[in-house]
Amino acid sequence: MSLSHLLSRRAFLVQGALAGVSANAVAPAPSPQTPAAQTPTPQAPTEVQPSTPPATRILADWLVSSPQDAVPDNVRKEAVRSIVNWVGVTVGGSGQQAVVRALATLQPYTGTSSAHLFGRSETLDPLRAAFITGISSHVLDYDDTHLETIIHPAGPVASALFSLAQTRPVSGADLLHAFILGTEIECRLGKVIYPSHYDMGWHITGTCGVFGAAAACGRILGLNAQQMRWALGIAATEAAGLKIMFGSMCKSLNIGRAAENGLLAALLAANNFTSSDESIEGHDGYIFAASRQHDYARLVDGLGQHYEIALNTYKPFACGIVIHPVIDGVLQLRNQHHLKAPEIRSIAIRANPLVLELTGKKTPTTGLEAKFSVFHSAAVALLRGFAGEKEYTDEAARDPQVIALRERVTVAVDPIVQTDEAYITITTTDGQTFTKHVEHAVGSVQNPLSDKDLSFKFTQLATGILPPAQIEELLTFAWNLPEQHNAGDLPRLGALA
Template sequence: MNDPKRRNFLKASAAGALAAAAPALPGVASAATDDKPAANVPAKAPGKVTQTLARYIVNARYEDLPANVRKEGTRTLLNWVGVAVGGSRHETVDRAVAALAPFSGPQQAGLFGRKERFDIMNAAFLNGVASHIFDFDDTHLKTIIHPAGPVASAILALSEYRPVSGKEFLNALVLGVETECRIGNAVYPNHYDVGWHITGTAGVFGSAAAAGKLLGLSEQQMVWALGLAASQPVGLRESFGSMNKSFNPGRAASNGLFAAILASKDYTSSDGMIEAKRGWANTISTKQDYREITEGLGQRYEAALNTYKPFACGIVIHPAIDAAIQLRNAEHLKADQIERIDLKVHPLVLELTGKKTPQQGLEGKFSVYHSVAVAIIEGAAGEKQYSDRAVRDPQVIALRDRVNAVVDPAIRPEQVDMTITLKDGRKLHKFIEHAVGSLEVPMTDAQLEAKFRDLAQGVLPDAQVRRLMDACWQVESLNSAAQIVKAGTLQA
């Protein structure tokens, strides 16, 4: 669940989280140093933006990645594989598989959590769809892009088609995430505000860059790949709440892969498709800050700022859920002890998640009332807590009706002030400054594994889940990245 009005929260959450430095790669243009342009005022491109970015991608080496960036890339992979497995049996994937199977080409690549195999284009699409269905994937807070879906889906499919080492794969994954997030920075929030789903529109650049890197594109071919990606923006926010939403990162994955493969055979594009007067940025946004794309390449990493959701809903509810679970666990609370739960929240919380009586699981993701109630009762807010079963549970409904939320201008979007009044008259209080899963309070590796296991339960056998997690953690030592897909699919 995304919304442009969250930008103040997201920017604040990302502020100060800078990645470790690494030497800039040769041939990367230096950025301008004057003040950034005001929003809604088109910026003059500082040189050849598309070419500068392409040169960086082509020359960037795994050895140049700082240790913290490699680590975050590995965590990004683990989290993405977990949500892809978890979403693999959803009816959305079932319907897409049924629709595309008659038209699929050779069985080149697998689908996480399933037996079917598809050609790499359709496999990239389907795995991208599966990974986004639960809205539980990674989030680049500055742009609210979900970075891994378009990139990992594309290059894991490609890794089954041609040999790719684990180190090559991780380097490409980081470069893809870096590319899409930098391009997203250049146009966010204006591009998002008018209705584009930025995970799809910027994600296609990430998948093209990552696939192009693994295909060994030349600088000119990479320029063309980025240009062909620019010609395929996909995703409108009107799709949110439908199967179409997860279509967007899936299509961004296959479109980017498509662009890179065409470019590998010298299929041309304009050399300035990102920054040209009638190029991507000027066409789909009223803000263009090209220095976000070219500044500090090889020195600072947006990929190091990725975050992972502990709760399967939009991040504006995360502080309230975190507070509820902390009070529940500390006080051993039961629903029948509670008289009322009062929340002081930022206006966005009620604007985005003010549904008081959700009837379906998906609606529960848009209800702060349900989220707090189910968190108190079940001590979690994973996908199981946003099922039809959970939102219709009489006990959850009864507690939900005792949750009250009011707007407080002093509360920032990343905060919540919660008071629980018990029937014996006691009052319990919790103020959350930054919720778990934020940059300030990141999920631990153990928490990511627990999330993974919960998502994979009932999809893969427990022993296979462990092997799959190990393959993700050990990606840098793998001879073939295709081992990850093999570990995460079922035998036909």
């Protein structure tokens, strides 16, 4: 790739996409009796084979015994990048109506207020803080993405961890290790059940995120292996979240509930609240109930040898991840050929089927709906030259110019096209045609955001919410999390006085 191309890509990113914008473990209790196996019905879509690994036990044993020095430096580095991105989007989402309304609902009923919230002055009990923080981290749809599963790993896990860390001393290194372990469980489980689970209507970040939060918090609480099995089982029976909620406040609620429920699962297990020891892999267990096709081996093979957080990616655009290749291509064509909205006859897109499945809203009327409209996204990107948070407000969704242009956007789906790929053809009113093939969207594993990009994104999101000096202090603390003596200081630094 030429230097000029690299420079133009960087200018596009900065000027366009991001503009505007531990208690000791308690003694083990006796194992509960295993219920009698049930005979599967002939209509059962899947079967648990005799060779199915005891996944719940294997995962629990690994979670309680995995040493920090077994994690490669590059994995720890990506985990820090994930935390930095998560803090930025959580502060950025702190004033959204989903957060405001949830807080107004919960405050009269909350317990001891000891946990701070990013970007806000209120304090809550740790469970409710995990819930609100989870909503705040996801409400902008600007968070991280594990592309193989479309899971947003940090939201449920970090929201639970940093709420728990405000109740006990936890070093930055210990919290980061727990975060790595939790996201590993979350993403591995997603790999086992995706895409069947997603196709059935489940919101995979909500359903798998609760396992990651439970695992990470269980590590901080010092659970023993039996208690960790119980924590995973409690998480399994709590797992929920529906795709039909996309475009409403309930999409971010799913992440809030995953964080809160995961923390609750770990706390219950610490007090010997029992669950099944086969909750993940057993017949009538989570995987069996939550997917039609699955590969149990993907949950345990290579455990501790490679880490899914190393494949995490970060959004340069404040919308559904599957639209990003389209926005990338539209912006490149706009900037390269100086295209203006009035001269556009059509914008034709060829993309992965998930684009229409997840973001096929043709006439969004709110900012939340617009985040799941490929039609809006293509139009607003060409019209305004970027796709930050201001392009996904109610005002932007109802802008007559955006509405007029999105009516000229068409989308054809092709299963051969990858999820981070798109083909864009723009035709002008005088018959000129411009095409762009985006092989890997900006922000993908192959075309990642740099540390500098993440810091810029963080600053843009926090500006107007926190004072400049506080933003700088918070960002520095987050980048240096492994060296911090008390990880619980991070949300305190990110709260309003």
